[in-house]
Amino acid sequence: MMDFLGRKRKSANKAKERLKLVLIHDRTDLPPGMMEDLRDELIEVISRHIAVDRDQVRIQVTQDGRDQHLVAEIPLKPAKARGR
Amino acid sequence: MSARRTSSNSSNPAGGGKVITITSGKGGVGKTTATANIGAALAAEGYKVCCIDGDIGLRNLDVVMGLENRIVYDLVDVIEGRCKLRQAMIRDKRLPELYLIPAAQTRDKSAISPSDMVRLCDELRAEVDYIIVDSPAGIERGFRNAIAPADEVVIITNPEVSAVRDADRIIGLVEAEQKGPAKLVLNRLNASMVKRGDMLAPEDVLELLAIQLIGLVPEDENVIVSSNSGSPIVLDEKSRAGQAFRNVAKRLTGQEVPFISMDADDGFLSRLGKMMGRGG
Ligand SMILES: Nc1ncnc2c1ncn2[C@@H]1O[C@H](COP(=O)(O)OP(=O)(O)OP(=O)(O)O)[C@@H](O)[C@H]1O
Ligand SMILES: [Mg+2]
Secondary structure (H helix, E strand, O other): OEOOOOOEOOHHHHHHHHHHHHHHHHHHOOOOOHHHHHHHHHHHHHHOOOOEOHHHOEEEEEEEOOEEEEEEEOOEOOHHHHOO | OOOOOOHHHOOOOOOOOEEEEEEOOOOOOOHHHHHHHHHHHHHHOOOOEEEEEOOOOOOOHHHHHOOHHHOOOOHHHHHOOOOOHHHHOEEOOOOOOEEEEOOOOOOOHHHOOHHHHHHHHHHHHOOOOEEEEEOOOOOOHHHHHHHOOOOEEEEEEOOOHHHHHHHHHHHHHHHHOOOOOOEEEEEEEOHHHHHOOOOOOHHHHHHHHOOEEEEEEEOOHHHHHHHHHOOOHHHOOOOHHHHHHHHHHHHHOOOOOOOOOOOOOOOHHHHHHHHOOOOO
16 A cells, blocks of 8 residues: 555555544444444434435544544535525 | 662552562563562662562563572462462572562463452562563463552563564553553563564554664573573673663663664664654
C-alpha cells in the first residue's frame, strides 16, 4: 500500500491500523461483519418515521481512551423531496 | 521489615506488604524475566521481597533467578500444608532480602485456587514489603490464581500485533475483576526498527491500550546472557535492559523516573514525555 505521496507504507503503520480495528471488535464483542447488518437495520427503523438519505449513512465505533462509542451519522432528506 | 519501607506500600486494604502480579496474556513476552528483575531491583533498593512462581507445571522463575538447586518445598506444598510458609521461601544467593517461592513442577494449575493464593499472600504480607507474582500465559485458572491476590497488576507486552491484542484483552479482564487500572511494561523494543517504521513505537502502543506506561525495555542480548548464568540483569550496571528494569522497580515504589533514551537522537521519547506529562 502507498500513502498519498506514493511512498511505500511502513509496516508499523499497518500494524497500528489493523490493531485499531481488531481492538474495537474485541472490546465490544461486536463481530466485524455485524456492522453492515446494524447499518441496514438502523436505516430500516428510522425510515419508518423519517426519510433518510440511505447512501450517506455512516456508522462507526469510535474510541475515547478505553471507552467505545457507537456513532451513527444519518443524514435526512430535505422536507420538499418527500413530495409534500 | 526493611528500613526503606514507604507509606505507599502499606496502604493496601489487607495491610502489610503489597502484591504485584506480572501478567501478559500471550506467552513468551518476558513475564518471568520481568518478575526476577523487578524483584531483584526492589531487593537491591533495600526492600524485603518475595517472588512467587505462579506457573505451576512449567516452573521457570527458579532457573532465571539461579535458585534451582536450593528447592526443597514449593507453592503447592505450602498450600496443602506439607510445610510452613518460611520453609518454602528460598533465600537469594546475592540479595539477602530477596526470596522465591517456586512453582510445583509435577502438578497443574488446578492444584490451587484463587482463594488459596489470597490466603497465602495475606500471610506473606506480614513478612515482606513486596510480593511479586509471576503469572502463567493465558486467561485460564493460572491467570485467575495469579491476579486474585494482586493489589496492582503489571502487564508485559512486546511491540507486535498479537502481543498488543492479547494485552488489551488482559487489561479488560483485569478491570472486570476490579484489579485495574493495570500498568504497562513494553519489552523487547528495537530502536532501529522503530526508527525505520517497522516496529510499533511506544506512543502507538500507548494510544491503542490507553493505560499508564511504567517501563520501556530494549531488546538486549545481555538478557539471554544473564539468564544463562541465572543472575538477574538488574545487577549488571552497564546493561540497558537492566537499567530499564531498575526504573520499572523505582516507578512501582512511587518514584518519578524519566524514561531512559533508547537512542541518543530519537525524537519519540521526548514526544512520549510530553504525552505522559513528564520529562524524557
Ligand atoms: N528485553 C529482552 N531482550 C532480549 N531477550 C529477552 C528480553 N526479555 C525477554 N527475553 C527473552 O525472551 C524469552 C522469554 O522470556 P520469559 O521467559 O521471561 O517470558 P514469559 O512471558 O515468562 O514466557 P511464558 O509465557 O512462557 O512464561 C527468554 O528467552 C528471555 O531471555
Ligand atoms: Mg514465564
